Each structure stands twice: as C-alpha cells, then as structure tokens.
Amino acid sequence: MTKLLELKNISVYHKENIRVKNINLTVSQGEKIALIGKSGSGKSTLISIANGSLLPSEGNVIWKGNNINKISKRESSNIGTIWQDLCLIEELNVAQNINCGALSKHNFLWALKNLLGIIDKELCQECLTAVHLSKKDIYSYISKLSGGQKKRVAIARLLRQEPEIVLGDEPFSNLDPILSKNILNLLINQRKYYSIKIPETILISLHQINLINNFDRIIGLKDGKILIDRPFLDIKSSELDLIF
Ligand SMILES: Nc1ncnc2c1ncn2[C@@H]1O[C@H](COP(=O)(O)OP(=O)(O)O)[C@@H](O)[C@H]1O
Ligand SMILES: [Mg+2]
Incomplete structure (x- = not known):
C-alpha cells in the first residue's frame, strides 16, 4: 500500500507538560482509521501535527515522502481537515464557505468572484445534500446556523476540497447519532457522490465508541502515547477499558 502520511518519533511538550510522546504512525492510502482516547489524551494534538499546523518539539511528519513543511500550498490541499472549532467564516454565506475548500485549485479572480456572490452553485449544493442539508441553505449566513448545521457545512467544505486524506x-x-452514521457511511463506503470524489483515506478522532466498528484500524491514545494500534477485528473489549 502507498504510504501517505508518516509521523516519526513525534513528541510535543511545553516545559514539563507533555502533550504527546514518541508517536510513530504510518497511514497508507485507503485506510480508515479511528483515533480514540479520553479527553486530554492527545487526539487534537496528533491531528494538528498530522496536518502540519502544529510543529512538533521532536520528530518529523512526512507527506508522500516529503517533509510536510516543505510541500507546496497546492499539495497541502490534498490534506483535508475538519477542525474541532470548524474555522468557518461567519460573515460569509454557506456557498462562499463551501467554495473556500476549493481555493487552492483556483486563481485570485475566482476567489474574488466567490466573495462577491454565489459561484459553482450546483457543486456547492451537491456538497450540502451529501451532509443532509437542504440545497437552499447555500444562501444562509453561517452566523444564523446551529452548531450541528455549522459542523455539516465544515464537512461540506471538505468534500468540495476533494482532498486525498481527511483528518477529522x-x-x-x-x-x-443517525446523521453521524450517515455521514460516516458516505466517507467510508462511497467513492463518489454525484460529481464529488470522496476522499479515500481517513483518520478521525472520535469519542463515540459505538462508531468504531465502521473503521478498519483503531489507534488508542492514553496520556499522549499510543496504547493500541490494531485492526478493529483484533481489538478486545478489555483493551477499550484501558483507553477509557
Ligand atoms: N495549547 C496547549 N498548550 C499546552 N498544553 C496543551 C495545549 N493544548 C492541549 N494541551 C494539553 O495537551 C494534552 C493533550 O490535549 P489534546 O491534544 O487537546 O487532547 P484531546 O484532543 O484528546 O482532548 C492535554 O494534557 C492538554 O491539556
Ligand atoms: Mg480534542
């Protein structure tokens, strides 16, 4: 299998406060990985390291053979992130936010048109229906949406981006729960949704233990260290008790 992402001997610490320690992890193309662990175990830190937004205190992150800090902006758009705080632009409408996912594929003029009105309307609507929002929601302003709707717009923006890997x-x-299952099913089991290419590789953190049976590999973190890294089918429930 082609290696996409490699985390090599990663540690993050601030003075004596250790966020993650000695993380070694390789993600290959097509893998569906759930990252589990209690609050404070290091999940968000690991996701931020993996997408290159947080520099580790020690170790290297490699994306398709190159140091993640050295790859072009265009190449880095192949790494898609669903951030915990979503990073939506509250002053823009839903379509404009969804199109932000495709900024790196277009030029300045396209970005300007996106700021001035609604462009690529059908594509934005496909991304919206994929996350079970209504087509007419393209006109809504982010500030008027509920937390769950905002989350789905962030996922729709990621679909518009069409990255190679999703880090969530x-x-x-x-x-x-039903929406979570439906969207997870789209990400894990579908290759295409109308004209949208669904990313093949996913690494997402979860605290809903009932969803982990959808993944083929489980990584369990405890106190900043990897305690489990195994196929889902090999995991014993006693091991999950150690994680939670
Ligand atoms: N910006 C930060 N500065 C210092 N310590 C942090 C920071 N963010 C998180 N931590 C600490 O790092 C550890 C891992 O946190 P985090 O990655 O957010 O865990 P999780 O996402 O699993 O809840 C925790 O002990 C947390 O308090
Ligand atoms: Mg977190």
Missing part, C-alpha cells in the same frame, strides 16, 4: 477532530461531536 471529533467531526461528529454535536451531530445526532
């Missing part, structure tokens, strides 16, 4: 920091935390 608790992407289903405030979605109801």
Whole structure:
C-alpha cells in the first residue's frame, strides 16, 4: 500500500507538560482509521501535527515522502481537515464557505468572484445534500446556523476540497447519532457522490465508541502515547477499558 502520511518519533511538550510522546504512525492510502482516547489524551494534538499546523518539539511528519513543511500550498490541499472549532467564516454565506475548500485549485479572480456572490452553485449544493442539508441553505449566513448545521457545512467544505486524506477532530461531536452514521457511511463506503470524489483515506478522532466498528484500524491514545494500534477485528473489549 502507498504510504501517505508518516509521523516519526513525534513528541510535543511545553516545559514539563507533555502533550504527546514518541508517536510513530504510518497511514497508507485507503485506510480508515479511528483515533480514540479520553479527553486530554492527545487526539487534537496528533491531528494538528498530522496536518502540519502544529510543529512538533521532536520528530518529523512526512507527506508522500516529503517533509510536510516543505510541500507546496497546492499539495497541502490534498490534506483535508475538519477542525474541532470548524474555522468557518461567519460573515460569509454557506456557498462562499463551501467554495473556500476549493481555493487552492483556483486563481485570485475566482476567489474574488466567490466573495462577491454565489459561484459553482450546483457543486456547492451537491456538497450540502451529501451532509443532509437542504440545497437552499447555500444562501444562509453561517452566523444564523446551529452548531450541528455549522459542523455539516465544515464537512461540506471538505468534500468540495476533494482532498486525498481527511483528518477529522471529533467531526461528529454535536451531530445526532443517525446523521453521524450517515455521514460516516458516505466517507467510508462511497467513492463518489454525484460529481464529488470522496476522499479515500481517513483518520478521525472520535469519542463515540459505538462508531468504531465502521473503521478498519483503531489507534488508542492514553496520556499522549499510543496504547493500541490494531485492526478493529483484533481489538478486545478489555483493551477499550484501558483507553477509557
Ligand atoms: N495549547 C496547549 N498548550 C499546552 N498544553 C496543551 C495545549 N493544548 C492541549 N494541551 C494539553 O495537551 C494534552 C493533550 O490535549 P489534546 O491534544 O487537546 O487532547 P484531546 O484532543 O484528546 O482532548 C492535554 O494534557 C492538554 O491539556
Ligand atoms: Mg480534542
């Protein structure tokens, strides 16, 4: 399998406060990985390291053979993140936010048109229906949406981005269970949704233990260290008790 992302001997610490320690992890193309662990175990830190937004105190992050700090902006758009705090632009409408996912694929003029009105309307609507929002929501302003709707717009923006890998920091935390299952099913089992290419590789953190059976590999963190890294089918429930 082609290696996409490699975390090599990663540690993050601030003075004596250790956030993650000696993390070694390789993600290959096509893998569906759930990252589990209690609050404070290091999930968000690991996701931020993996997408290159947080520099580790020690170790290297490699994206397709190159140091993640050295890759071009265009290449880095192949790494898609669903941030815990979503990073939506409250003053823009839903379509404009969704199109922000595709900024790196277009030029300045396209970005300017996106700021001035609604462009690529059908594509934005496909991304919205994929996350079970209504087509007419493209006109809504982010500031008027509920927490769960905002989360789904952030996922729609990620779909518009069409990255090679999805890194998600608790992407289903405030979605109801049926919606979470449906969106997870789209990410894990579908290759295409109308004209949108669904990312093949996913690494997402979860605290909903009932969703982990959808993944083929489980990584369990405890106190900043990897305690489990195994196929889902090999995990014993006693090991989950150690994590939680
Ligand atoms: N910006 C920060 N500065 C210092 N310590 C942090 C920071 N963010 C998180 N931590 C600490 O790092 C550890 C891991 O946190 P985090 O990665 O947010 O865990 P999780 O996402 O699993 O809840 C915790 O002990 C937390 O208090
Ligand atoms: Mg977190």
